[in-house]
Amino acid sequence: MTLLDGKALSDKIKEEVRVEVEKLKNEKNITPGLAVVLVGDDAASATYVNSKHKSCEAAGIYSEVHTKDSSTTQEELLELIEKMNNDPKLDGILVQLPLPKHIDTTTVLEAINPLKDVDGFHPYNVGRMVSNLDAFLPATPFGVMRMFEEYNIGLSGKNVVVIGSSDIVGKPMASLLINAKATVTVCNSRTKDLASHTKAADIVVIAVGVPHLLKGDMLKEGAVVIDVGINRLDTGKLTGDADFEDCKTKCSFLTPVPGGVGPMTIGMLLKNTLKAAYLRDKRESK
Template sequence: MTILDGKALSDKIKEEVKVEVEQLQKEKHITPGLAVILVGNDAASATYVGMKAKACKNAGIYSVVHEMPDTISQDEILDIIDRMNENPNLDGILVQLPLPPQVDTTTILEAIDPQKDVDGFHPYNVGRMVSNLDAFLPATPFGVMRMLEEYNIDLVGKNVCIIGASDIVGKPMAALMINAKATVEVCNSKTKDLKAHTLNADILIVAAGRVNLVTEDMVKEGAIVVDVGINRLETGKLVGDVDFEGCKEKCSYITPVPGGVGPMTIAMLLKNTVKAAKLREDRESK
């Protein structure tokens, strides 16, 4: 059994990003810029945004966080996004989800300039991703793919089972796996006999947000298990969706929680922001 160490890989990627930023500043006089919109006072969202801001600072990326009350109107958020779209110093814009009920998430995400959509949620980027064209990829699935690549895990012809069909993880994860020529099943809360599907998986990716959803008897010998879930127990301990202790000895590779997929999400967001800055430079130089 080999641990897929997302923390170590994310540190490596962040160092690569730092070098890229220094080169952009030195050669093109460009500092990549990222704006984050945080609505409300959700503690988990605030913590995550703080981690993003810290990672940007360490990499030399200019970042700004726009904190807004949960009573803000949809039109007010759209006005702010319009100004961000026009701001030449901002290469990336992301909206921390979830949003309050009076705000339509789809309307907000569609308002972001696709060239600044470093979260990869705009329909333009989603469509290009599904078509296997160059696009900004959602950071978490992007991080999973990068992790599997780092460990030289061949995806061609593998049976992949994804538990969870969200727009943020499950659906884009399936598209990326299909593009990599894997055979993909996507399960959800309505799936009948989940175990029958997971036992057929060479690679099992779990993103359901449910503690111990996957247990040892649901994993076939030698499977690769990627746990995207993150749940906080009453004790304060962070755990994933997979019973790590029960499953690890059956796996050829497995991600821990914490220290697996989570750190990769932020690392790939930084990669997307630098990519956006390079594309801006290309447009301005023409």
């Protein structure tokens, strides 16, 4: 069984981005810029935003963090986004989810300029992704695809089961796999007899937020398991949606939690921000 080391791969990607950013600065006098907006006091979101900020600085990307308290109105947030849409220093805008319940997430995401939507959540980019056109891809599924590439895990003709149908992971993951010519089955919390689907799968991608849902006896011999879930147990330990110890005896490839898919998300976000800067240069050069 081979562990898919997302930490090492993410570090490799961050270094590639740092080199490209340096080149862009020297040759084009362009510094990629990313703004992240955090509304409310969710501790996990705050930790994640801080990690993004540090990663940007390490890669030479200009970084802004806008922290707003949970009483911030939707109108105030939309005004901030409009200001950032018009800021030439910023190539990427990311609004950290989840937002407080009084703010409509769809309205906020649609307000972001699609050319600065480095999270890949705007309907413009979602539509282009589904149509297999060039687009900003959601960072987590994008990271999973990069892992498949790095470890030479072929997708064409493979039976892939995606467990989870969220807009952030499950749906875009399925679209990217379909574009790669895989045969894709999407399961969710209401799927009857989940094991009947997973036992036929060459590859399982799980992202439902249920600790240890996927067991070894639900897999066929040699399956590839990509565990996107991250859950904190009562003991404080972080664990995935797959039962790692139980699954590892069946798998040919398996992601650990932590240290698997998680680190890839920030690496791919930096790649999207760099891409946005190159697109800005292309527009300005016309």
